[in-house]
Amino acid sequence: MEPTVHSVFESQTGTWQYVVACPESKAAAIIDPVLDLDLGQLRITTSSADQLLDVVTKHGYTVVRLLETHAHADHLTAAAYLQRRLLQSQGSKVPICTGHDIRKVQATFGPRYRVPQAELDNAFDHLFQDDEVFNIGNLKAAVLHLPGHTPDHSGYQIGSNVFAGDSIFNPDVGSARCDFPCGDASVLYQSMQRLLSLPAHYKLYTGHDYPPADSGREPMPCVTVAEQLERNKHVKEGTKKDDFINWRRDRDSGLKEPRLLHPALQVNIRGGHIPPSLDDSKGRTFLMMPISLSY
Template structure:
C-alpha cells in the first residue's frame, strides 16, 4: 500500500521539496519511507521492516525488497538509513538494505541507554557492545545534515523510549512512534526508559513546527470508525484534533491519561525479538557453534 507521491517545484534558487514514498507493512502496521531530493536523486530510507514469523522463527526480506526495487527503478542513491528508535514492534531490515544499496545507518545517541537497559534484560555478555558502535552514525539533538541539497535536522523526542528521534527533512517531519494520526492519539510510554511527561514535552516540541509541515507517522492501527490505514497528516491537524494532545491539553492531564491507558495495554507481539535485533542495528545475533542463530525469551521480566 503506497502513499501519494509528491511532485515538487524546483525553480532556480529554491530548495526542492522532498519526494516521499511510503511502504506500509500491514502485519506490523508499520510505514517505512523513502525520501529523496528530486534534483540530485539522493535518498534516505526511514524505519525499514524485516519480515519475521515468530511461530516458525523464519525471516524474509520481501518488504525490504520492495524498497530496493523502487530505489533502483527511480535511480536513487541512498545516503542514509535512518532509524527513529529501537522499535518494539518490528525488526529492522537496515543491514540488508545497506548491503544492497549502501548508505550510512544512523540512530539517536541515546540508543546507548536502550542497549544498557536491554543488555541486562537479555543477559548479554561483554561481546555485545553498549556504545552504539553497531551504527555508522549517532545523532545528537539538533544535528543537521543533508539529503542531496535538502536540509535535514535530527530532533531528540524521548518519552516513548529514551532514544526516539524525529527527522525534519525539508517541509516534512518523520515522527517515529511519538505521534499517531489525530483520531488515534499518541505512543505509549510504559516501556523500560519511557516517560509520559517527557513524551508530552517532545510532542509539544514537534507541534512548534509550522502548521503546514507534512507529518509522516511510523504506524497506523485504524482508529475506531475508520476503515482505511492512514499515516500522513500535518502538524496543524495534530494541533487541532489529536484526541490525546490537541491544543489546550495540559501536561498533567496528558500524563494522567497516558499512564492510565498504558496500564491496560499488553506488550507488543514482537517486542522480545524486535528489541534484541534492533539494539544491534538490525543485525541478528551471531550464530552459535552449530551454525544457528538464536533469540532469547526472558521469562517474567516485562
C-alpha cells in the same frame, strides 16, 4: 527544496517505512525499514525491505543514509540487511544512523539479553547529536530529539516534513505508550508540543498507523500540524499536560507487551545485525525469550 517521499506500509506490524529522496541529486535516505518475522514459522524474511529496494531501483536513487527513529519494540529493523544489499549494488557502505541516546537503551537491554558489548559498540555507524544537521544530496535534514515513548527517540525534519516515528500518531490514534524503561508521559507531552509548535502546513509522518475499526479509513502516513492541533484525541489544542499524563499512565497500565518485544529489542539494539549463529547445522540463529516459572 522539498523531498520526494515514498511511503510504504507494512501491515503485519502497522509500520510506515519511508524512502525520502532529493529530487535534484537522486540521493535518498530510508527511514525505519522492517524485517518480516513470522513467529509461527520461526523465520525471518525480507519482502518488506525488498519493496524499499524496488522503490530505490525504480527511481534511480542512491541511498546515502539508513535512519532509525528509535529502538523499536514491535518490529525488527532491516537496516543491516539493507546495508549489505546496498553495498553490493552501490559499492559503498551506507551508514546506519540513530540518536545518541540509543546508548541508554543498549545499557538497559544489552545485559538483559546478554549481548556482547562489542556488538553494541559497533551496531551503528553514526549517532546523531540533538539538533544535528546533515545532507541528503542537496536537501538539509535536521535531527529532532523527541523522547518520551523511548529515551532515544528522534525525528527527522526534511523541508516542511517531519518523520516523527512514534512521537505522535495520527489524530484518531493519538499517542504512543510510555511504559518502556525510561519512557515518560510528561516527556512525551513536551515532545509532542514541540511538533505541534511547527508551522501549521508542516506534515508529520508517523511511524505506525492503526486505523480504528469504526473509522472506515485506510492507513495514512501523515497529516498536517494544523490537523493534529484540531483533532488529535490525546493532545489537540487546549489539552492540559496533567490530563494527558494521567490518561496515558492509566492506559499504559493495562497494555500487554508488544508481541515481538523480545526478538525486536535483541536485534534493534544491534542496529539490525542478527546475532551470530551458534554453530547450528541448519544455519539458524538463536534469540532469547524470558519464560516465567509458576512452580
